[in-house]
Amino acid sequence: MTEYDPQAGGPVYDPQAIEAKWQKRWAEARVFETEMDASKPKYYVLEMLPYPSGTLHMGHMRNYAIGDVVARVKRMRGYNVLHPMGWDAFGLPAENAAIEHNTHPRAWTNNNIAEFKRVLQLFGFSYDWRREISTCEPEYYRWNQWFFLRMLERGLAYRKKSRVNWCPKCATVLANEQVVNGCCWRHEDTPVEAKEIEQWFLRTTAYADQLLEDLKQLEGGWPERVIAMQRNWIGKSQGATIQFAVADLAGAGTIEVFTTRIDTIYGASALILAPNHPLLAKLLAGSPARADAEARVAKMRQMSVKAEDVATAEKDGFSAGRSAVNPFNGAKIPIWVGNFVLMEYGTGAIMAVPAHDERDFEFAAKYGLPKPIVVQPREGVPLTGSTLEAAFTEYGASVNSGPYTGLESAAAIEKMAADAEVKGFGKRETVFRLKDWGISRQRYWGTPIPVVYCGKDGLVPVPEEQLPVLLPPNPKLTGMGESPLAAEPSFVNTTCPRCGGPARRETDTMDTFMDSSWYFYRYCDPHNDKAPFDSAKVGYWFPIDQYIGGITHAILHLLYSRFFCKVMRDLGLIRHGEPAARLFTQGMVQKGGVAMSKSRGNVVGAEEMARKYGCDTGRLYTLFAAPPEKDLEWSAKDIEGCSRFLNKVFRLVERHAAKLQAAQPTTDSASATEAEKALVRKTHQTLRRVTQDFETRWHFNSAIALIMELLNDVQAQAPLEEKIRAGSLKEILELMTLMLAPMVPHLAEELWEMLGHANGLRNERWPEYDAALAKEVEVEVVVQVNGRVRGRIRVAAGLSEEEVVARAVEEKGVAQHLDGKRVVKRIVVPDKLVNLVVA
RNA sequence: GCCCGGGUGGCGGAAUGGCAGACGCUGAGGACUUAAAAUCCUCCGGGGAUUUUUUCCUCAUGUGGGUUCGACUCCCACCCCGGGCACCA
Numbered sequence: 001m002t003e004y005d006p007q008a009g010g011p012v013y014d015p016q017a018i019e020a021k022w023q024k025r026w027a028e029a030r031v032f033e034t035e036m037d038a039s040k041p042k043y044y045v046l047e048m049l050p051y052p053s054g055t056l057h058m059g060h061m062r063n064y065a066i067g068d069v070v071a072r073v074k075r076m077r078g079y080n081v082l083h084p085m086g087w088d089a090f091g092l093p094a095e096n097a098a099i100e101h102n103t104h105p106r107a108w109t110n111n112n113i114a115e116f117k118r119v120l121q122l123f124g125f126s127y128d129w130r131r132e133i134s135t136c137e138p139e140y141y142r143w144n145q146w147f148f149l150r151m152l153e154r155g156l157a158y159r160k161k162s163r164v165n166w167c168p169k170c171a172t173v174l175a176n177e178q179v180v181n182g183c184c185w186r187h188e189d190t191p192v193e194a195k196e197i198e199q200w201f202l203r204t205t206a207y208a209d210q211l212l213e214d215l216k217q218l219e220g221g222w223p224e225r226v227i228a229m230q231r232n233w234i235g236k237s238q239g240a241t242i243q244f245a246v247a248d249l250a251g252a253g254t255i256e257v258f259t260t261r262i263d264t265i266y267g268a269s270a271l272i273l274a275p276n277h278p279l280l281a282k283l284l285a286g287s288p289a290r291a292d293a294e295a296r297v298a299k300m301r302q303m304s305v306k307a308e309d310v311a312t313a314e315k316d317g318f319s320a321g322r323s324a325v326n327p328f329n330g331a332k333i334p335i336w337v338g339n340f341v342l343m344e345y346g347t348g349a350i351m352a353v354p355a356h357d358e359r360d361f362e363f364a365a366k367y368g369l370p371k372p373i374v375v376q377p378r379e380g381v382p383l384t385g386s387t388l389e390a391a392f393t394e395y396g397a398s399v400n401s402g403p404y405t406g407l408e409s410a411a412a413i414e415k416m417a418a419d420a421e422v423k424g425f426g427k428r429e430t431v432f433r434l435k436d437w438g439i440s441r442q443r444y445w446g447t448p449i450p451v452v453y454c455g456k457d458g459l460v461p462v463p464e465e466q467l468p469v470l471l472p473p474n475p476k477l478t479g480m481g482e483s484p485l486a487a488e489p490s491f492v493n494t495t496c497p498r499c500g501g502p503a504r505r506e507t508d509t510m511d512t513f514m515d516s517s518w519y520f521y522r523y524c525d526p527h528n529d530k531a532p533f534d535s536a537k538v539g540y541w542f543p544i545d546q547y548i549g550g551i552t553h554a555i556l557h558l559l560y561s562r563f564f565c566k567v568m569r570d571l572g573l574i575r576h577g578e579p580a581a582r583l584f585t586q587g588m589v590q591k592g593g594v595a596m597s598k599s600r601g602n603v604v605g606a607e608e609m610a611r612k613y614g615c616d617t618g619r620l621y622t623l624f625a626a627p628p629e630k631d632l633e634w635s636a637k638d639i640e641g642c643s644r645f646l647n648k649v650f651r652l653v654e655r656h657a658a659k660l661q662a663a664q665p666t667t668d669s670a671s672a673t674e675a676e677k678a679l680v681r682k683t684h685q686t687l688r689r690v691t692q693d694f695e696t697r698w699h700f701n702s703a704i705a706l707i708m709e710l711l712n713d714v715q716a717q718a719p720l721e722e723k724i725r726a727g728s729l730k731e732i733l734e735l736m737t738l739m740l741a742p743m744v745p746h747l748a749e750e751l752w753e754m755l756g757h758a759n760g761l762r763n764e765r766w767p768e769y770d771a772a773l774a775k776e777v778e779v780e781v782v783v784q785v786n787g788r789v790r791g792r793i794r795v796a797a798g799l800s801e802e803e804v805v806a807r808a809v810e811e812k813g814v815a816q817h818l819d820g821k822r823v824v825k826r827i828v829v830p831d832k833l834v835n836l837v838v839a
Numbered sequence: 840g841c842c843c844g845g846g847u848g849g850c851g852g853a854a855u856g857g858c859a860g861a862c863g864c865u866g867a868g869g870a871c872u873u874a875a876a877a878u879c880c881u882c883c884g885g886g887g888a889u890u891u892u893u894u895c896c897u898c899a900u901g902u903g904g905g906u907u908c909g910a911c912u913c914c915c916a917c918c919c920c921g922g923g924c925a926c927c928a
Contacts, residue, residue: 223843223844224843224844225842225843225844225922225923226843227843228842228843228923229842229843229922229923229924231842232841232842232843232923232924232925233923233924235924235927237927237928239928257928258927258928259928260927260928261928272928313926315926338926339926340926340928341926341928342926342927342928344927345927345928346927346928347928349928350928351928352928353928357928358840358926359926359928360928362926363926431927431928432927433924433927551922551923554922554923555923555924624851624852624862624863625851625852625863625864626851626852627852630845630851630852631921632851633850633851635850635851635864637850637863637864637865638850638851638863638864640864641862641863641864642863644863644878645863647877647878648878651878697855699853701851701852701853701862701863702852702853702854702861702862704862704863705852705853705861705862705863706861706862707862708861708862708863709861709862712862780858782857782858784857784858784908784909786908786909787857787907787908787909788909789858792858813894813895824908825908826908827857827908827909829857832857832858833857833858833909835857835908835909836908837908837909
């Protein structure tokens, strides 16, 4: 590794040689392989598993660098650390790439995995590679199928028709993300249609309340915004459902309406149904407006289901020609159909209260419906029908509301809901925004859904002993039409497990979020072929102590994982109710203001950086350039600075190492010079603050800055060998090395060896700072007059208040500002500051 | 519209009620060198005064108020930027 540098007269820092050397030693000594060990506290640190997509760039690298620092610090702290890595290997990009390059998704995926793994290993991340998993392997996905069957047994998996985005040219379902400006992403002139097709769903709504409630357990451990986003997504509303009888139509029954503002029901001037409301056909039967109405409904149904299109669409509606009866006062109100009423939420019908709801106001204004006022603001100008310019949606006092007139809104809601229950035309209800999780995908590269359809027995689950249902090896992939599995007769045609007769397999595959919902349990027991995992092993390692990943997964992956966790707990497989005690969402690495990604073509390859500067420098850069939770803009110049720093550290140690190898580190300061004492003090102060930054704040950027400062202080003491005795210098350099070890592990190992240690860092513990050595003997105290800095004095640490003030008032700049004035108050912060308040 | 973040030099950022701008980058000047690279040293928020390589004053952390001896930090209101959800009844 050591080339001779004629200028410096010694070996130069050669990161590639050092890194290869230590990675080889770590592998030989199996340093990062972990087993259960009851004698140590456990620590499970995990970075979200990557989708292997080609180039491993600095954005990926940052994520793993953060996790690796945590893993290495915890090891130095004496924890038994589980730190695994695997591959989220199924998914659409592999299938599209396979079509484009005329290859097989498996070949494409495995190439990418090999590439990712090679680069991760080049960076020396401290993974236990024996635990590696790949979700596209049958040994893994058979357990997706197993979980699916367990959910099917419990009624948590079911089939239903649902409204989806449909491209008529592709003849397939599109994800919301694949709808661009209302059209198919591949056929930009083809509007996406809303279509109802049969799909598999997982009943996430069965856990809506728990998913919401348990967020409280995560407070403090998860970022607030992730908790807020999940709460938002689950969207709990409490209210009441009210039954409105249909007037003048025998046998039409009642229309159910959900409302959170039952107190405004006396102001309802219409009922509005969703265009696909099941009762609509009955209401329109025999009506003269029927043909026209059906055409309008058909048009409304074609509207895109994309959220922002729906939100901005103009309100549209028509009268159904019928009326309903307000159960509170018997008033007849007309029934309308409106495009803004969603069948998917609540009951698919609303009561329109134009005076007290913005949407209803807009609808009523367009169609000339009355806007009776039934709530008045508690203060300010009362509302009148002629001056009402916008809906008043706040709480106030009920008016024109029969027996409830005069009640405050909250009291009216309570009383009216209770009365509705007593009288039997309504009940209190809680509604969630969360929908069941649609998992069917008409794609090849995913887990086959393990059910068959038999002409005689109907839907039959594949028996557990027949798992895995394997993907057919050589599919015809076109990216069009239904699932590629449907075109494989050898896959589709099977026998019914129940009657032995001919049957068809389900040809849809599972959403790949299934794969990533439970992968972290598999790491605990990756080669189990009898069960997804051994509960005892998971019991030892779980919950994940620290989960690290991008904010992009704040809802989908993390919500599905939480759902799986609760289902698994109810299946008796695990005992905990939340998968991860702490979550950290790191910022993205950007270039040109946008996240690095292959599709944008703005990636800076991690390998390229490792070749140019060494992987330790690459790691240090991502840790130093910004606090880990913030986005960071890639800078080629800043990484140069990090490289300079590590070079300086290397040269410093290299220059003195030979003389220090035999020395004993010493903390004896009796005969030390002032410079030496100051440097030892600085070292221990740095250690104290770096320890804090690692343990409690994760301010790696500040920790690195502190070590840089220490290095600058050491270098300011030239010539070092004259000013600092060998024992002290060794102590200083060793502590510096240990502090750097979690962030630049290869260089730290090399420095440690240069300092005379033969056994590497693997058994070294994180050092404790020495409070006595860190203590300042002399401090600079700031002197303020009326809160403004007027001078600084150097005094012995711990000097009494009286003495400090006595010294302070003598200070030239201070005295000048005190001249002729009376000190009315003085504030003394020991060893820090004096503030004299003068009148 | 609702819910989260966030606004500090030329740039990334530091400072968790006590010296605003640590540390790094960029830039300027210098040393070494035949030269370059590397390395090392000095300076680097604005305005002003001054006895001008000195000493000091003053303004400055999105804006305006407030609390406090003291506010980048806490409170209130507003502006701007980023993200999430969005006819959710």
